[in-house]
Amino acid sequence: MSNRPRPNLNTPLLRGLTRARRSPLVLPGMTRRRTLQAGGAAAAALALSACGVGGQQRDPAASEDYWADKEQTGSLRFANWPLYMDSERTQLQQFTESTGIEVDYKEDVQEAASFFGQIQPRLANGDDTGYDLMVLPNGFELAKLIELGYLVQLDHTKLPNYAEYAGESYKNTAYDPGNQFTVPYTSGITGIAYNPEYVDREITSIADLWDPAFEGKVGMMGDAQEIANFGLLLNGVNPADSTLEDWEAAAEKLREQRDAGIVRAYYDQDFIQPLTNGDLWMTMAWSGDIYQQNAEEGTNLKFVVPDEGATLWTDNLMIPYTSQAPVDAIELMNFLYDPEIATGLTEYIAYITPVPHAQEVMAEWADAEDGSERGEALREMAESSLVFPTEGDYQKLHNYVNLEADAQEEFASLFHEITQS
Amino acid sequence: MRNRKITPYALVLPAWAWLALFFVVPIGGMLSLSLTTGNVITGFEQSFAVGNYVDAVSTYWEQILRSLFYGACATVLCIAIGYPVAYWIAFKGGPYKSTYLLLILLPFFVSFVLRTISWRFLLSDNGVVLGPLKSVGLVPEGFALLNSAPAVILGLAYNFLPFMILPIYAVLERMDPRMVEAAHDLYAGRFQAFVRVILPVSLPGVFAGVLMTFIPTSSDYVNASVLGGTHNTMIGNVIQTQYLINNNYPIASSITFVLMGLLLIGIFSYARALGTERVMEVHA
Numbered sequence: 001m002s003n004r005p006r007p008n009l010n011t012p013l014l015r016g017l018t019r020a021r022r023s024p025l026v027l028p029g030m031t032r033r034r035t036l037q038a039g040g041a042a043a044a045a046l047a048l049s050a051c052g053v054g055g056q057q058r059d060p061a062a063s064e065d066y067w068a069d070k071e072q073t074g075s076l077r078f079a080n081w082p083l084y085m086d087s088e089r090t091q092l093q094q095f096t097e098s099t100g101i102e103v104d105y106k107e108d109v110q111e112a113a114s115f116f117g118q119i120q121p122r123l124a125n126g127d128d129t130g131y132d133l134m135v136l137p138n139g140f141e142l143a144k145l146i147e148l149g150y151l152v153q154l155d156h157t158k159l160p161n162y163a164e165y166a167g168e169s170y171k172n173t174a175y176d177p178g179n180q181f182t183v184p185y186t187s188g189i190t191g192i193a194y195n196p197e198y199v200d201r202e203i204t205s206i207a208d209l210w211d212p213a214f215e216g217k218v219g220m221m222g223d224a225q226e227i228a229n230f231g232l233l234l235n236g237v238n239p240a241d242s243t244l245e246d247w248e249a250a251a252e253k254l255r256e257q258r259d260a261g262i263v264r265a266y267y268d269q270d271f272i273q274p275l276t277n278g279d280l281w282m283t284m285a286w287s288g289d290i291y292q293q294n295a296e297e298g299t300n301l302k303f304v305v306p307d308e309g310a311t312l313w314t315d316n317l318m319i320p321y322t323s324q325a326p327v328d329a330i331e332l333m334n335f336l337y338d339p340e341i342a343t344g345l346t347e348y349i350a351y352i353t354p355v356p357h358a359q360e361v362m363a364e365w366a367d368a369e370d371g372s373e374r375g376e377a378l379r380e381m382a383e384s385s386l387v388f389p390t391e392g393d394y395q396k397l398h399n400y401v402n403l404e405a406d407a408q409e410e411f412a413s414l415f416h417e418i419t420q421s
Numbered sequence: 422m423r424n425r426k427i428t429p430y431a432l433v434l435p436a437w438a439w440l441a442l443f444f445v446v447p448i449g450g451m452l453s454l455s456l457t458t459g460n461v462i463t464g465f466e467q468s469f470a471v472g473n474y475v476d477a478v479s480t481y482w483e484q485i486l487r488s489l490f491y492g493a494c495a496t497v498l499c500i501a502i503g504y505p506v507a508y509w510i511a512f513k514g515g516p517y518k519s520t521y522l523l524l525i526l527l528p529f530f531v532s533f534v535l536r537t538i539s540w541r542f543l544l545s546d547n548g549v550v551l552g553p554l555k556s557v558g559l560v561p562e563g564f565a566l567l568n569s570a571p572a573v574i575l576g577l578a579y580n581f582l583p584f585m586i587l588p589i590y591a592v593l594e595r596m597d598p599r600m601v602e603a604a605h606d607l608y609a610g611r612f613q614a615f616v617r618v619i620l621p622v623s624l625p626g627v628f629a630g631v632l633m634t635f636i637p638t639s640s641d642y643v644n645a646s647v648l649g650g651t652h653n654t655m656i657g658n659v660i661q662t663q664y665l666i667n668n669n670y671p672i673a674s675s676i677t678f679v680l681m682g683l684l685l686i687g688i689f690s691y692a693r694a695l696g697t698e699r700v701m702e703v704h705a
Binding site: 279420 | 460461462541567646649651662667669
């Protein structure tokens with residue numbers, strides 16, 4: 001998703017120091033959603049100076065034509081976000097064992113906007129990006145990639161696991177109708193998190209974020225789309241169907257909230273630590289971050305899907321049209337939809353898997369390891385509505401505003417005016 | 422003979438080439454970019470759109486002025502804190518001068534970002550600083566420092582303090598102590614000796630320090646994003662958002678040039694006012 005577009009330097013340091021199992025490549029405290037901005041910024045700056053910023057649209061070849069002459073090469077390069085797979089790369093090892101295809105896994109996607117800045121000039125020139133498979137959120141960057149014709153149309157006959165195991169909410173999404181170009185890697189909910197140590201009532205709605213009783217203790221997200229969604233939902237508008245007037249009304253509500261002094265700051269990925277230590281009492285938050293924080297630090301933060309609704313965002317697998325190994329890439333896509341594999345991934349990531357069947361598998365694993373620490377953790381996760389949302393939760397989850405490039409600018413500047421005051 | 426004439430030029434050639442390639446070319450490219458119109462999808466076309474500059478200033482004048490103000494406050498703080506430190510090390514440091522300098526540089530061995538983030542813990546509502554003050558009742562319960570303008574300015578001053586101390590130290594350290602003795606011989610008290618002899622001699626150091634703190638603090642974006650709250654956005658944050666998130670390269674480039682112009686004007690008028698005419702010589 002297009003949250004984390006803002007290269008952001010803020011990470012909960014102390015929390016990070018207590019975590020050992022994370023990849024050493026990532027700064028302390030960065031969960032998969034946290035970014036190394038310096039790297040992203042540098043890459044983007046390089047890309048800028050190199051590209052002279054052209055943007056040519058190309059017509060994607062029809063699916064059959066594209067796939068007709070493609071063959072397996074035995075290796076592929078996979079760009080993903082940090083902490084989106086364990087450091088052993090267990091699932092990739094399993095993939096290599098089962099198919100013989102080697103995977104060069106790179107945690108190169110630190111931030112959607114700068115990653116786009118990095119690959120865009122190469123794609124515009126028809127050059128290899130260095131990746132055969134990559135993961136990006138359903139945000140503005142994905143919309144641009146599709147609009148520019150830079151993604152390979154997927155051959156769904158090569159994705160039998162997807163057809164069989166993907167949940168209904170992960171098929172035919174608004175941002176990619178018919179899943180022509182992408183399939184989900186993992187999803188999360190943007191909802192409200194609060195710290196019951198400071199908030200002595202139950203929080204149930206977005207309107208609570210506007211309550212003057214919490215003056216200076218409310219966190220909002222700095223990302224234009226995320227914050228717009230909350231303004232829209234508060235006004236009873238479904239983000240996916242919103243119009244310019246809706247955006248303006250939402251911006252007005254958000255401006256009121258800011259100018260009343262209710263908002264403490266606009267956060268990118270760094271809302272957990274202030275929420276834990278009481279600088280924030282409640283905040284917009286991502287489900288997986290709260291789940292991990294509670295599981296690993298023993299905190300008792302609450303996460304709610306507000307009455308007005310919340311948004312479901314998805315990080316997606318996709319193949320750039322200059323890929324050198326599209327057949328290997330689509331094979332890996334398919335492999336990741338195997339319920340056993342999806343379960344293993346989810347155990348590490350703690351975000352929502354597009355394979356609902358993983359819940360049963362996880363419960364079986366928990367039974368098999370009953371009594372052990374891992375068994376307990378698995379049981380807890382299998383029963384968590386943060387990782388496996390209920391039908392009722394899904395009813396309340398909305399998709400993002402989907403915009404063409406022209407409208408994006410207007411939209412972004414309207415909401416950046418709020419967050420960058 | 423011939424060789425001797427060519428050698429100096431040959432020696433500076435790499436530096437010129439370096440600057441031409443990595444400074445002149447990108448800045449020329451950015452200047453041209455700042456006058457284009459378009460978007461990432463359709464590409465950017467050169468249309469000599471001076472309107473970009475008008476847009477940049479009319480939309481972001483508040484953030485631009487705020488950045489210059491924060492930068493100025495941080496610079497003044499750095500002088501107030503750094504000058505006595507430089508003075509003390511230069512005149513009273515004795516054999517441990519280099520140890521003290523090392524101590525000043527020590528925080529620089531930690532990443533800039535992490536240093537700034539650690540300030541979040543210091544300034545947190547119930548943190549190391551405010552927690553005790555609140556528990557003894559010196560500060561009201563609802564008082565907050567983190568995510569405010571003072572937090573950003575303090576963070577800037579902290580991060581750039583050594584850049585102020587080092588040039589002032591360098592000038593004071595080289596100063597001939599006999600000049601101070603001569604002042605005393607001429608019946609100047611300690612205060613008079615400082616104001617009439619030491620301070621004027623050290624001004625080029627202060628000027629160099631101002632260059633090295635005011636410019637980076639005014640364009641910084643880390644402190645505002647880590648320690649700031651609402652209404653604390655600096656122009657660096659805006660440029661970053663326009664470049665990396667909105668991919669609005671023309672506006673981002675024009676803001677960059679506006680900021681650059683304002684900083685140059687500021688620095689040169691300061692040089693004028695202070696009588697440091699030899700702006701380019703102060704580092705010598």
